[in-house]
Structures are given as structure tokens and as C-alpha cells.
């Protein structure tokens with residue numbers, strides 16, 4: 592289906608972009624266009640104006656900060672994240688997740704900011720941002736504010752930005768000493784189940800862990816499962832037992848074309864276990 596008629600504007604500066612967005616309820620930022628243009632073609636959303644922020648220099652850098660954190664501009668593409676030399680050594684999970692995102696065409700255009708702002712449950716970066724305890728930086732014509740990733744995702748396809756606000760970047764903390772990150776997902780058509788594990792091991796046992804489930808309206812940390820993992824040895828059966836109740840109390844999506852809610856519930860402990868094994872360097876589980 593062809594795109595419905597919509598005005599297009601490419602601002603030269605971030606200030607022009609935020610002023611334009613503040614001036615119209617029916618204007619929307621256009622980043623990589625990989626989700627928004629599809630929605631417009633499907634007539635699932637209607638807009639008067641696309642404000643193309645994809646080439647704004649202020650949004651296109653990756654900055655390794657002195658405190659070990661890294662700030663990624665919202666319009667940095669997945670391909671740029673995958674191939675960023677410094678990021679690969681300081682925050683390898685970001686480039687790995689970017690490199691595993693769909694296909695090369697989408698990786699050339701899709702952006703970190705678009706991925707998190709769209710908050711499609713199939714998107715990779717909302718769950719990674721929450722798992723890594725990232726901070727989201729928002730700017731509007733009236734000021735700036737920071738939002739914790741855990742508060743940024745407010746529901747299916749929604750986020751905490753207000754009309755006229757742009758996400759300008761995301762800061763990921765340095766991983767604390769001894770921690771590593773594991774990722775696992777099950778794809779059936781689209782991703783049906785996904786988990787991220789951030790785990791510290793000492794003398795062959797897990798001393799601390801954080802588990803976050805994705806493929807849900809909002810990325811969901813599982814503190815009870817994390818507590819159950821503390822002190823557990825690194826064997827597959829021990830980890831499987833500790834994560835067995837990771838899906839308890841979660842409302843999974845009703846049956847859709849890709850998977851039933853029962854299937855998603857059954858797979859949550861599987862991806863959680865595999866993510867922990869991936870984090871501790873044993874991905875045979």
C-alpha cells in the first residue's frame with residue numbers, strides 16, 4: 592500500500608526539531624522509519640508532518656564517558672552500534688544485540704532511539720535498556736530531563752515522553768566488576784519470548800543476578816528469580832530450578848499468530864535459564 596500524503600521537514604538543528612514538534616499535535620519524529628513508515632502505509636496511524644531527525648549531528652554520536660558509562664545518541668543505527676570499536680570493548684552486549692537485530696537493511700536504517708521509543712514487544716532494546724539500568728535523556732523546547740529506563744516504558748507501544756519531547760540519547764552504566772550479560776530469545780515468526788541476565792559469579796557459583804523478561808508490553812525485571820539465583824552453582828539443573836517460577840504472576844499476550852500465552856509462559860523459564868547460562872559462558876543449555 593502506498594504512503595498516505597504527509598508533509599516532511601528535515602530540521603538543521605535539534606532546537607528547530609523540538610520547536611516544530613512542540614507546535615503540532617499531529618507531527619511525529621522520523622528516525623530510521625523502519626516502524627513508523629510501515630504504520631503509515633498500513634494506515635494504522637495518521638500524521639500531518641514527519642520531522643526527520645535522522646541526520647541531526649547532536650543525535651549521532653557514541654561517547655565513552657570518563658566514569659565508564661557510554662552515551663549513545665538516539666539516531667545511532669544498529670549497524671553503527673555493531674561496528675563501534677570502543678563500544679565493543681566497553682559494552683559488548685549493546686553491539687551484539689544490535690548485530691542480531693533483524694537483517695542488514697533494517698540495521699542500516701533502524702536507530703536505538705526509534706527502537707526504544709516505539710516499544711514494540713518484539714524490539715530488542717527496551718529489555719536491554721531496563722536490564723542494564725540505562726538512563727534515557729529527553730529534550731523539548733522547554734527543557735531537558737532524564738528518565739530511568741525502568742520508568743520509560745509505560746505500556747504496549749508507549750513511553751514516558753510527552754508531546755514535543757525527543758529522546759536525544761541513552762546512557763548505559765559500566766558493568767560492575769565481575770558481572771557479565773547473557774541474552775536468549777525464541778523466535779516464531781517474531782520474537783515470542785526473550786530474557787536478559789546480568790550475572791556475577793564467584794568460585795563457580797552465582798553470587799548476584801538480575802533477570803529481565805522481554806516480549807511483554809513493558810520489560811519486566813524478576814527480582815524473586817534473581818534472589819533465587821544467588822548462591823546457586825553454575826550447573827544447568829540448578830539454574831533451571833532457580834528460574835522455574837520466573838513467569839509467575841505475569842499476564843502474557845493472548846494467543847496471536849505467533850504463539851499462545853501458554854507457550855510464552857512455558858518458554859519464559861527456558862529463555863531465562865539460557866540467558867543465565869549465556870552470561871556465565873555456558874550456552875549449551
Ligand SMILES: Cc1cc2nc3c(=O)[nH]c(=O)nc-3n(C[C@H](O)[C@H](O)[C@H](O)COP(=O)(O)OP(=O)(O)OC[C@H]3O[C@@H](n4cnc5c(N)ncnc54)[C@H](O)[C@@H]3O)c2cc1C
Pocket residue numbers: 619620621622623624625626627628629644665666692693697700701702703704705706708709711713714715716752756757758759782
Ligand atoms: C520486518 C521487521 C522486523 C523487525 N523485527 C525486529 C526485531 O526482531 N527486533 C527489533 O529490535 N526490532 C525489529 N524491528 C523494528 C526495527 O528495529 C525498527 O527500526 C524500530 O522499531 C524503530 O526504529 P526506527 O529508527 O526505524 O524508528 P522510526 O520507525 O522512525 O520511529 C518509530 C517510533 O519512534 C518515534 N521516535 C523515533 N526516534 C525518536 C526519538 N529520538 N525521540 C522520540 N521519538 C522517537 C517515532 O516518532 C515513531 O513513533 C523490525 C522491523 C521490521 C520492519
